Amino acid sequence: MLERLPPQPPDALLAVMAAFAADQSPDKVDLGVGVYKDERGATPVMAAVKAAEARLIAAQHSKAYVGPAGNRTFAAFLEQLVLGADHPALVEGRVATLQTPGGCGALRLIADLIVRTGAADEILIGAPTWANHHPLLTSAGLKAQPMPYYDITLGQLKFQEMLSTLEAQREGTVVLLQASCHNPTGADLDPAQWSEVAAVLERRRLIPLIDMAYQGLGNGLDEDAASVRLLASRLPEVLISVSCSKSFGLYRERVGAVVLVARSAAEASVGFAHLQMLARRSYSMAPDHGAAIVATLGSDPALVDAWRTELDAMRTRVNGLRHLLAEALAAEYGDRRYDHIATQRGMFSILGALTPDVVTRLARDEHVYTAPDGRINLAGLPEARVGYVAAAIRRVVP
Numbered sequence: 401m402l403e404r405l406p407p408q409p410p411d412a413l414l415a416v417m418a419a420f421a422a423d424q425s426p427d428k429v430d431l432g433v434g435v436y437k438d439e440r441g442a443t444p445v446m447a448a449v450k451a452a453e454a455r456l457i458a459a460q461h462s463k464a465y466v467g468p469a470g471n472r473t474f475a476a477f478l479e480q481l482v483l484g485a486d487h488p489a490l491v492e493g494r495v496a497t498l499q500t501p502g503g504c505g506a507l508r509l510i511a512d513l514i515v516r517t518g519a520a521d522e523i524l525i526g527a528p529t530w531a532n533h534h535p536l537l538t539s540a541g542l543k544a545q546p547m548p549y550y551d552i553t554l555g556q557l558k559f560q561e562m563l564s565t566l567e568a569q570r571e572g573t574v575v576l577l578q579a580s581c582h583n584p585t586g587a588d589l590d591p592a593q594w595s596e597v598a599a600v601l602e603r604r605r606l607i608p609l610i611d612m613a614y615q616g617l618g619n620g621l622d623e624d625a626a627s628v629r630l631l632a633s634r635l636p637e638v639l640i641s642v643s644c645s646k647s648f649g650l651y652r653e654r655v656g657a658v659v660l661v662a663r664s665a666a667e668a669s670v671g672f673a674h675l676q677m678l679a680r681r682s683y684s685m686a687p688d689h690g691a692a693i694v695a696t697l698g699s700d701p702a703l704v705d706a707w708r709t710e711l712d713a714m715r716t717r718v719n720g721l722r723h724l725l726a727e728a729l730a731a732e733y734g735d736r737r738y739d740h741i742a743t744q745r746g747m748f749s750i751l752g753a754l755t756p757d758v759v760t761r762l763a764r765d766e767h768v769y770t771a772p773d774g775r776i777n778l779a780g781l782p783e784a785r786v787g788y789v790a791a792a793i794r795r796v797v798p
Contacts, residue, residue, distance in 0.1 A: 412772040413531070420769045428767040429785050431776040434583070434747060435651055436617075436714055439782050446649045448707035452697035460692070468679040469672075470499020470657070470686035477698030478642060478657050482612060482625055489632050493665035496672035498679065499686045502654040503613050503643025504536055509658050510609055510639050511540035512678045513671070514574055523609065524565070524575045528552065528750065528773070530583040533576060533611070547575070550585045552752035552774070555740040557587055563600060571605040574639075580624035581614035581746020584775035586722075588618065588745055594627045598634050608635065613643040616711040617718065618745035636663040644694055646747070647711060653690025714779075718747060721778045721786065728790035747779040753797040766792035 416432040435443045445453075469475075475497035479490060489495050500506040514520055523542045525533055526549030534544050548561035566575065577597070582588050589597065601608055608631050618624045632638045644655035658675055662668035679686070697703045726742035741749050754762065754774030762768045768789055770776050781789060 416763075416769050416771065419763060423763075423767055423769075425767040427788065428769070429781065429789055430769050431778075431780050431789070432769045432771050433780070434777055436646060436649065436718075436747065436779040437782075439784070441780075441782060443649070443651070446707060446710045448697055448703050448710060449648055449650065449693060451706070452700070452703055453693045456689075456692050456696045463688070465685045466499075466688050466691075468498075468676040468685060471688065471691040471695050473695035473699060474499055474655075474691040475657060477695060478644075479659060481615065481621065481698075482628055482640060482642060482659055483632060483661075484622070484625070484629055487629060487632065489661045494662050494668050496660045496662070496668040496675075498658045498660075498672060498675045499691050500656045500658055500679070501683060501687055502645060503611065503641050503656040504532065505654070505683070506641035506643070506656045506658045507533070507536045507609075507611065508540060509675055509678055509682070510641055511537045511542055512682070513658075513674060514609075514639075515541045516674060516678070519572050520574050520607070522573065524569065524573060526550070526562070526576065526578075528584055529576070529578075530611075531771075531773070537576070542574075550582075550587050550750075552585075552750055555587075555738075555752065557589070557593075559589070559593055563596060566597070566600045566606065567604065569604055569606055572607065573604075574607045574609055575601065576609050576611065577627075579610050579612040579615070579627050580618040581748070582744075583613070583746070584748050584750045584771065584773060586744030586746050586749040586778075587740070589627070591626065594630055598630055601631065602634050607637050607639065609639040609641065611641045613641075614646050614746050615642075616647050616708075617715050617747060620715070621708065621711070632661045635661075637661065644690065648694060648697075648707070650690045650693065653693070654687060655690035655694060718779050719745070721781050721783065722749070724783065724786045725778065725781065725790060728786050729793065732790050732794040741778075747777050748775050749778060750775045751793075753793075758796050761796045762792060766796060768792045 420430045437443055479497050483490055522545050524547045525544050527546045538544050547565045548558040551558055580588050610628050615624045638661040640659035642657045645651045660671045723742045726739050729738040730736055751774050
């Protein structure tokens with residue numbers, strides 16, 4: 401049987417991680433893998449998360465299954481984080497939330513649900529987008545169609561082209577949107593642009609699938625959720641994929657959720673039942689530990705406040721690194737070609753000058769590692785190495 405399988409090419413980002421690990425240079429800098437790192441290059445466990453986990457372990461009396469729907473306290477806390485406690489959809493009971501193995505699990509379950517409805521067989525995906533969006537969604541049977549989003553060379557949004565593409569879609573088309581901290585570009589729509597997008601979605605009767613992976617790391621918890629809350633208030637149906645990897649630092653715990661906003665409480669209940677069935681057929685039961693940590697944290701206002709403070713500090717640090725790198729590059733080049741880095745948000749930015757050949761030379765000659773598409777993770781840049789990275793980029797990109 402296995403002899404029928406062709407060789408599988410290695411995952412490009414995993415190859416970058418392996419190359420960085422093997423590099424013996426003391427100058428090496430990892431801007432590739434998408435995790436938050438502190439000034440020492442470590443990915444710490446947040447203190448509030450650690451306190452919640454300790455409390456959980458002390459109180460937990462069973463490791464029995466939690467069921468396909470997952471932890472309901474976790475789901476309720478996440479709904480309030482994403483939509484706000486007084487959102488009309490929540491008040492009217494039109495929201496259903498199912499815990500998943502990470503945001504990836506949420507995206508795949510949503511894709512399975514879309515296919516199961518028979519209402520759509522295509523999904524509009526912005527270009528560029530996170531590398532895993534296409535395989536996750538198309539593996540369920542959806543066909544990906546491109547939507548202009550960002551000009552890598554110019555470092556700016558293709559907003560009017562995006563609107564024109566949305567206007568041309570037929571009713572019921574599903575559109576993948578990122579709530580904030582766009583991966584890989586760092587370029588988000590502003591509130592006025594989100595209002596225009598909402599108007600087109602509403603007028604053309606399109607269905608948004610919102611990927612929300614970085615809440616709190618852009619402009620703030622509520623600010624980063626504003627796009628989701630806007631669309632959920634204007635549209636009858638919204639599909640939301642949520643990840644807790646970055647906001648809670650729970651990368652390896654694989655904590656996520658599907659949040660459905662439906663036309664009615666009855667339709668939300670039906671959608672939730674189908675999600676449970678799809679989960680049962682896919683991985684059977686939801687994992688417990690990570691979601692239980694978030695549920696424990698969310699049940700204690702003091703821990704929530706501590707977590708918010710830590711998240712604020714992480715966001716402030718990353719945004720500060722953006723400004724430092726933009727200034728360092730301006731000093732190296734004598735112009736402001738990279739100023740957009742400072743105005744973007746979240747962990748990532750993508751530099752059009754970092755072509756595949758340049759990415760290879762940057763790693764080989766300068767020991768600076770980025771994603772193969774030129775995406776850099778600002779959250780992986782130590783402040784002490786900003787000048788070194790800017791000079792390295794200048795050496796390989798005249």
